[in-house]
Amino acid sequence: MAFDLSCPGLIIGCIFASLARASNVSDVYPPxxxxxPGQxxxxxxxxxxYIINLWLYPERLGMYKILLNKTAKYFAKFSPENEQNILWGLPVHHGWQYQTGRLADPTQSTDCGQKPENHLCISVDSWWADLNYYLSAMPFLAAVDSGIMGISSDNVTxxxxxxxxxxxxxxxxxCHSSFPEAMRKWNEFYQCKILDVFETHGFYLSYDFSITGNFFLILFIFIFFLSFL
Structure with a gap:
């Protein structure tokens, strides 16, 4: 299975479907x-x-929570509770995958991801799960590598x-060795301090970009930002 992990459209396309359905807090926050985990x-x-099992739904989701917490300071002046963090799309989409059974073993040769016994398991045989691995592992590890997570690059596996x-x-x-281009772009994303691009190009988060607000505008800004990488 091969993916063009350096393509910004891949990131946007994968999170688009779930965000389109979000209308209130109960819809939006992932299960x-x-x-x-939050730290x-x-x-x-x-x-x-730190040892993280990305093949368990709560542990993969926890990586997103830590990433959102560590990038919250870049969005603090726009809204309380980190609501306007543009990275919200990643965990929201992952939660949608879990809720709709897309992380389960599609071959049904194992009980991985099957309810109720093993519903937290993420199957390596799931196309959705494998693609999401790259959309969780690399954004997270690039954030560690860029220094914004507060730990050394060799302190997590x-x-x-x-x-x-x-x-x-x-x-x-x-990840740098296997996917150098994708890691480079994620590193640049964090090293640009995220908000610099908005200010430089005249975009200001004065609209309702909150987790319960207009996700399509968030996606537009995310696409705009990645086009400069």
Whole structure:
């Protein structure tokens, strides 16, 4: 399975469907958002490294929560509670995948992702799950690498899936080696301090870009930003 991970349209296309349906808080916040990890200390630590299992829905969702928390300062002057953070589209879409059963084993040869027994499992056989891996691992690791997460680049690693391990990367150095262009663009995204582009090009978040507001405008700005990378 191969994806053009450096293409901004891929990111936008994957989050578009779920955002179009969002109309209120109960629709928008991903399932189990409050229960998912919200800081690095919520994850297991081995040999000084945080160990994250991206094949469990709450642990993958928790990465998005940490990413949103760490980038909140760039959006603080526009709204309370980090509501106008343009990265909200990523966890919202992941929650939609979980809620609609797209993260489960489509072959049904295992019970991974099947309710009620193993519903938190993310199947490596799911196309949706594999694509979302890149839309969670690389934005997160690039943020770590850029320094905004407050930990060293070698202090976090991901557990591999039960098979097809060569299709994925598991730490900052591995993702740089396997997907250099995508990691470079995500690094530039964070190093530009995000809001600089809005101010430089005359865009101001004076509209309702909140999590319960107009997600299409958020997507437009996200596309606009990525076009400069």
């Amino acid at each position: 189990l958002w409050k229960e998912s 690095f200390s919520d994850y297991k630590i081995e040999n000084g490294k 991901f557990l591999p899936p039960p098979k097809d391990q060569m299709n994925f990367c598991y730490n900052v150095s591995g």
